[in-house]
Amino acid sequence: EDQVTQSPEALRLQEGESSSLNCSYTVSGLRGLFWYRQDPGKGPEFLFTLYSAGEEKEKERLKATLTKKESFLHITAPKPEDSATYLCAASLYGNKLVFGAGTILRVKS
Amino acid sequence: NAGVTQTPKFQVLKTGQSMTLQCAQDMNHNSMYWYRQDPGMGLRLIYYSASEGTTDKGEVPNGYNVSRLNKREFSLRLESAAPSQTSVYFCASSGRTGNNQPQHFGDGTRLSIL
Numbered sequence: 001e002d003q004v005t006q007s008p009e010a011l012r013l014q015e016g017e018s019s020s021l022n023c024s025y026t027v028s029g030l031r032g033l034f035w036y037r038q039d040p041g042k043g044p045e046f047l048f049t050l051y052s053a054g055e056e057k058e059k060e061r062l063k064a065t066l067t068k069k070e071s072f073l074h075i076t077a078p079k080p081e082d083s084a085t086y087l088c089a090a091s092l093y094g095n096k097l098v099f100g101a102g103t104i105l106r107v108k109s
Numbered sequence: 110n111a112g113v114t115q116t117p118k119f120q121v122l123k124t125g126q127s128m129t130l131q132c133a134q135d136m137n138h139n140s141m142y143w144y145r146q147d148p149g150m151g152l153r154l155i156y157y158s159a160s161e162g163t164t165d166k167g168e169v170p171n172g173y174n175v176s177r178l179n180k181r182e183f184s185l186r187l188e189s190a191a192p193s194q195t196s197v198y199f200c201a202s203s204g205r206t207g208n209n210q211p212q213h214f215g216d217g218t219r220l221s222i223l
Contacts, residue, residue, distance in 0.1 A: 004151065031209050032209045034211060034212075036214075041216070041217075042216050042217075043113070043199050043201075043214030043215050043216045043217055044152070044199075044214045045214075046211040046212070046213065049209070049211055051209070087151070087152070089151075089152075091209055094159070096154060096157070096167070097152075097154070097212060098151070099151030099152040099153075100151050101149055101150055101151045102151070
């Protein structure tokens, strides 16, 4: 069964305190790994797509990396506006996505 | 630049009532999707439409029907609502299926069934 697991479920950081979110996956035929950001009351907003092990992508304070079994979202010197739920999803054949349950990030000033 | 628009934003139904959730996209995307999001669980695919004129079941299709009205619009219908269908429903769209393009989401419909 295709499965995506995110950890931790929730993370509290002080402003400027760097950390990483984990997304582990067990799927057949991974075609890509997506990261999304979701703010309360809103739909998921696309951040990154990673296609192969070793690939990295960056956007402002966020950097996503991919291995054969997991992906990490590294947050460097976070700010309160980075507070959100971060979702990862494995892309399978037919552009179907299998989502993890998400990590709720809170950054306090 | 609206992207994906969902209506209504909120709805309360009684058990057994029927309802249609509407979704429209203005990005000229071929593929459209309906998901539900429940606390502690990831988004789960209900139905999808790879292209105009086609629809397929996803992970949790029971109790739902869909219609791909045209390239822009994809509706989700609950024929006889049940409390277990209380959830937040998201519509998404993407470019041609199989090209691994990101899905773009609307802001959801919050549905409560009493």
